[in-house]
Amino acid sequence: MKSIAQLDNTAKVKLLHELFPREVKPIIENLKEVCSDFEMHQQQYRDNWDFGFFSFDEWLSLSR
Helix, strand or coil, rough: CCCCHHHHHHHHHHHHHHHHHHHHHHHHHHHHHHHHHHHCCHHHHHHHHCCCCCCCHHHHHHHC
16 A cells, blocks of 8 residues: 555545545535635635735635
């Protein structure tokens, strides 16, 4: 078996799903809610954005 560092994102997600099958659906639902909130309140997020790794527009694009 490969180490976590050797796995690509698809393999990591598959492993998490296998390890935590009951938790996956609630996590996905939560992510949908967070993305929806991000979309609905984008001006507030944009005005207060202080996350230097990605710009607000990059995060918004990812959430869509």
